[in-house]
Amino acid sequence: MQKFLLLFLSFLCYSVLWSQKKTADTTALQSPHTKSIDFNIMPYLNYNRTLDFMFGAIPMMMYKIDKTDTISPKSLSGLTAVYTTNKSYFIALFNKFYFKEDQWRLQLFFAAGNQNEQFYEDDIDIPAFYNYQSKRIMAGGTLQYKIVKAFYGGIGYSYAHYDTAYQDNVEPSSITHTNGLQIIAMYDTRDAIYYPTKGTKTKLRWISYPTWIGNEVSANKILTEYNKYFPMRKAADVLVARFSGKFGLGNISFDQQITIGNEDIRGYSQGKYRGDGLIDIQGEYRYNFGKKMGLVGFAGVATIYGSDTESFNWGLYPGAGIGYRYRAFKHEKFNVGLDAAVGKGDWGLYFRIGEAF
Template sequence: MQKILVFIILFLYCSLAWTQTKPNDSTATAVKSQKNIDFNVMPYISYNRNLEFMFGAIPMMMYKINQADTISPKNLSGASAIYTTNKSYFLALFNKFYFKEDSWRGTFFFMTGNQNSQFYMDDIDTPNFYDYGTKTTVVNFSVQRKIVKSLYAGIGYSYAHYDTTYQDDVQPASKTHTNGLQAIALYDTRDAVYYPTKGEKVRMRWVTFPEWFGNEVNANKILSEYNKYIPMRNGTDVLAARFSGKFGLGNIAFEQQVTIGGEDIRGYSEGKYRGDGLMAIQSEYRYNFNKKMGVVGFAGLATIYGSDTPDFNWKMYPGAGVGYRYKAFKTVKFNVGLDAAVGKDDWGIYFRIGEAF
């Protein structure tokens, strides 16, 4: 029943977008309507050593809530439906909102799926990768208010439900649900939110999972990031740098742990290096060879702590790679693309919606 409901939501969501757009021609993949809505459907294809081949579709639209508001960036709403050859699937809705002359910002995210993945264990007779499957439902939303120029503060809420089983019963099956409250601080001097060429973004989030809020045990997370953007070649290209830190405090559930990979450090897709916290630095050069296309080169280092395998803690894990970018919308610089990266005894291919950071 849950799967049927999700598909109905996705169908209505995409149908609403189509009814508000008017194509310019039959070959265009992105269109602009009289109501200033840009719509695009992007095919999704990727591969990593864990989920194997991934394919699906991502309809997205950009639009203004108030046409008279010339300061707020365009809002972004989208949906995704992805299936993998290891029989995982993911269905999601995602939204970014900007309104009242960018004095208010908001996000909403919903995801449900069944992830067949793996993790590494060495505290048993046969150290190896072991498969696990997790049925997941996640809801997350937040709102931020501008306090002074470039400085925002806000709150958020997240709900997650996990139903996990493990190969060969190496760990007992578990059902976990979490309710998280977030306090958010954001300092943002970027010249654009979807493709910044200069400025900084500093974001701090404190996420708490108290017992009185329906959680089985107390836990806390501190999530931090610092992004810097420097224009190059007279503003045609961008040199971007990032520091990220994810710090788990207290009783962090298996599903809440972090793994090296994703936007923090590309080149790791096996899910081997898992722990309670992570720190990573990386830099990326974004070379635009015409108005619609570009390439990137990136490199970084990461480390973790709180791993069940003590030898993994506080080691340096490098990652580096290259990628291709394509402008998805006509009126806003917003890229999609594909990255290929290598790490320590690992590698991965990543489909990008927007930039890595």
């Protein structure tokens, strides 16, 4: 596996360097006022009820792989490095490549870190939150091809390594590896990738963890999402409606479970509500003012199943909040920002790279 990770990192570095080299070769054909690469370094500052204070940096760049391609969105490459006051840390590399007049879309990622988190356990004498430490390495990618107008099909692969130890041995320590194979179908009519103002995005993913590629037990996940974007206030603002369903089937491990607050419904940061699957609906209004700033307001509700705490299953977990947005790049509408949200007996702050959905 170490050889795979070394090859993967080498490919990431080569991809970025190739993009930079391609840019350098074509600068003579451009106006001297046109930047071939839009680069920025954003500070990361956040607080989480589990991870405490978090700080770090996010260097990012946007660029065209082919300067003659006027249809493909700009590609994005970046790195996130974060340290927290509860002694957690992680680093992540992310790449989104668009090329051949948006005929192909390629995403690659790598992440590694040590996170000190918590989970809720009630199947003992004293129900309470218990800490656990998880050392993680994750890597993978997806490749999508436009089959017909607005419809994409694709495949993907992901690898994850978890070394998990629990407080007071409430659960046995474990070292697990997962290898996931993915099939993707997506219908995308959005007018922009990074900040859509109209259109829809419908996406269906099936992820399989079969034993024949190294998984200890067999499991499957079905991930669905539907986003609808409505232009508001003469297209100055955007209203977004979203449905999302994440369905775990088979032997879903603790590390593969879904926790409310990690992705969709904001307002939960203690890691209390987790299970094999989650369903949620939500909406968000994106208000823009000035040239680079904006505000968002959002609300939604989720439910889970497959929780180890039976009383949590199929309950309703609402979340609502507000956020601030700042345009990170001069030549592309791409926001970073900070959200504050409240949930059922919980609350959370969320630093955003791009929009929530």
